[in-house]
Amino acid sequence: MHEMALCQGMLELIDVQRQKDGFERVRRIIVEVGALGHVDPHALRFAFDVSAADTVAANAELDIREIPGRGWCMDCSREIAVEKRGDGCPHCGSFTLIMQQGEELRLKELEVV
Numbered sequence: 001m002h003e004m005a006l007c008q009g010m011l012e013l014i015d016v017q018r019q020k021d022g023f024e025r026v027r028r029i030i031v032e033v034g035a036l037g038h039v040d041p042h043a044l045r046f047a048f049d050v051s052a053a054d055t056v057a058a059n060a061e062l063d064i065r066e067i068p069g070r071g072w073c074m075d076c077s078r079e080i081a082v083e084k085r086g087d088g089c090p091h092c093g094s095f096t097l098i099m100q101q102g103e104e105l106r107l108k109e110l111e112v113v
């Protein structure tokens with residue numbers, strides 16, 4: 001389950017942040033997940049609960065925000081928003097698209113105490 005690896009990475013980031021800021025607990029974590037990625041929010045939540053159990057982020061609320069993917073339409077020659085994998089261009093309906101998936105998961109904000 002690759003959500004587990006993503007959570008480990010996220011917890012490492014949180015730990016780096018903790019060493020810098022010296023907070024004691026994480027209350028809320030806002031993460032952005034690209035809609036075109038392979039991250040399943042339910043699996044992510046589960047993986048997070050398991051891997052954060054003995055860390056400063058234990059019991060933190062995981063706020064998952066799905067962000068639309070972005071791609072490039074070869075026919076319109078412009079950047080387009082892609083809601084989900086397999087969708088065509090919202091302007092011309094073309095499927096000649098280059099997906100610019102970006103990062104699958106991004107730690108956006110930490111609420112700490």
Ligand SMILES: [Zn+2]
Pocket residue numbers: 073074075076077089090091092093094
């Ligand atoms: Zn197009």
